Amino acid sequence: MSAVRLFVLPAVCITFTTFALTACSGSSPDATCSPNGTELHIAVLESQSHQFTTDCLAAPSGVPFTIRFDNQDISPHGNHNIHIFDGDGSSFVGDIAPHGTSITYEVPAFEAGTYEFQCDAHPAMNGAFIAK
Numbered sequence: 695m696s697a698v699r700l701f702v703l704p705a706v707c708i709t710f711t712t713f714a715l716t717a718c719s720g721s722s723p724d725a726t727c728s729p730n731g732t733e734l735h736i737a738v739l740e741s742q743s744h745q746f747t748t749d750c751l752a753a754p755s756g757v758p759f760t761i762r763f764d765n766q767d768i769s770p771h772g773n774h775n776i777h778i779f780d781g782d783g784s785s786f787v788g789d790i791a792p793h794g795t796s797i798t799y800e801v802p803a804f805e806a807g808t809y810e811f812q813c814d815a816h817p818a819m820n821g822a823f824i825a826k
């Protein structure tokens with residue numbers, strides 16, 4: 695019996711650690727996630743007004759990519775966009791997606807690095823964009 699318990703407990707801890715990394719939890723400067731293709735997806739859900747569904751987006755560096763943004767916010771003030779900043783002042787500014795609409799951004803290649811993204815209308819909606 696006790697041998698079984700000793701075996702199960704580490705498995706639970708490993709599962710929890712994996713989930714925490716996948717969820718990209720934490721504030722934007724500390725957020726970590728890894729590229730998974732060049733078709734990124736982010737949303738604002740009806741139940742999460744003025745809040746992105748993730749604080750971390752990642753794409754391979756050096757190649758263009760797309761971000762499909764589903765704005766399901768039902769608030770009349772829920773018009774959002776995605777703006778990626780880089781240190782040189784050049785950046786990507788996505789068009790506003792009015793509440794209840796979706797938009798696909800065609801984003802040019804970024805050099806490897808960690809950048810920030812935000813909604814221009816609501817700067818508290820933000821996160822880390824990672825190219826690597």
Ligand SMILES: [Cu+2]
Pocket residue numbers: 744772773774775813814815816819
């Ligand atoms: Cu917004």
